[in-house]
Amino acid sequence: MTVGETPPTFRDAIIRSMPNLRAFAISLCGNPHMANDLVQETLLKAWSHREAFVPGTNHKAWLFTILRNTYFSGLRKSRREVADIDGDAAGRLVTLPDQISHLEFKDFQKALAGLSADQREALLLVGAEGFSYEEAAIVAGCAVGTVKSRVNRARQRLATELGLDQEAVAGKVEPIAAFKHPIAASLPSSS
Amino acid sequence: MHTTDKNDEPKSPAQSAASAAAAPSGSSPGLNGGLSGANGDGIAEVELTEGAQRLIGLHLKQLYQQIVAEPVPDEFLRLLDELEQRERET
Numbered sequence: 001m002t003v004g005e006t007p008p009t010f011r012d013a014i015i016r017s018m019p020n021l022r023a024f025a026i027s028l029c030g031n032p033h034m035a036n037d038l039v040q041e042t043l044l045k046a047w048s049h050r051e052a053f054v055p056g057t058n059h060k061a062w063l064f065t066i067l068r069n070t071y072f073s074g075l076r077k078s079r080r081e082v083a084d085i086d087g088d089a090a091g092r093l094v095t096l097p098d099q100i101s102h103l104e105f106k107d108f109q110k111a112l113a114g115l116s117a118d119q120r121e122a123l124l125l126v127g128a129e130g131f132s133y134e135e136a137a138i139v140a141g142c143a144v145g146t147v148k149s150r151v152n153r154a155r156q157r158l159a160t161e162l163g164l165d166q167e168a169v170a171g172k173v174e175p176i177a178a179f180k181h182p183i184a185a186s187l188p189s190s191s
Numbered sequence: 192m193h194t195t196d197k198n199d200e201p202k203s204p205a206q207s208a209a210s211a212a213a214a215p216s217g218s219s220p221g222l223n224g225g226l227s228g229a230n231g232d233g234i235a236e237v238e239l240t241e242g243a244q245r246l247i248g249l250h251l252k253q254l255y256q257q258i259v260a261e262p263v264p265d266e267f268l269r270l271l272d273e274l275e276q277r278e279r280e281t
Binding site for chain 1: 239240242243244246247248250251252253254255256258259260261263264266267268270271274275
């Protein structure tokens with residue numbers, strides 16, 4: 001093969017997406033060492049299958065798809081769903097904006113790692129990486145509605161884990177709480 | 192405003208459709224199991240407050256962007272160089 005020159009744009013596109021690809025890998029599997037392997041494997045696969053990339057489509061999404069497929073096929077093999085929580089990962093963040101400093105960041109990472117892999121993936125693709133629901137659905141290989149549902153449940157689960165949902169719960173509980181009102185409580189129960 | 196507990200909380204059709212799609216009959220239990228999963232238990236459908244959503248979003252982006260901002264490890268760039276090199280040699 002003498003004409004095997006890779007167009008510079010392919011390599012450039014990989015390099016451009018690398019920081020995000022790496023962030024996705026680390027956040028998805030929760031373990032920087034495992035994430036490194038994942039990124040490496042992704043790069044090898046992307047390189048050897050580069051003619052499978054359709055020009056004009058989203059190159060970053062293509063790389064993300066390879067990475068998540070690699071991760072999930074590994075998961076299926078190991079039957080391990082909860083991400084490893086690595087101390088290094090938890091300790092990597094030092095400064096936080098004031099608005100969120102009242103929440104322990106470590107707690108957030110732990111809660112994120114405690115999500116099902118499906119939910120964590122959806123939340124990362126949409127909420128962190130900023131893919132549209134449609135793009136995320138293509139990456140994850142599922143329906144758009146499935147992505148939405150996973151993102152919603154991931155948020156709810158995180159909120160519960162972090163004690164952020166009290167307001168929402170209080171709002172919901174109000175009608176039931178009315179029964180505990182002194183006047184209601186003083187009424188003779190009919191049954 | 193106040194819904195009685197007989198009337199299920201209103202769900203948008205889109206939401207119900209999304210929930211239904213989330214639980215295909217043949218989904219692999221290995222990846223989806225372990226969570227409350229099943230719909231209609233009320234708890235899973237509680238709408239989050241805007242504040243809670245915002246906080247979660249902020250945390251998530253903060254965590255992610257911090258990693259994005261880190262320099263790409265040399266090993267990845269080296270790997271790409273090697274791949275390119277190997278190809279030129281063949």
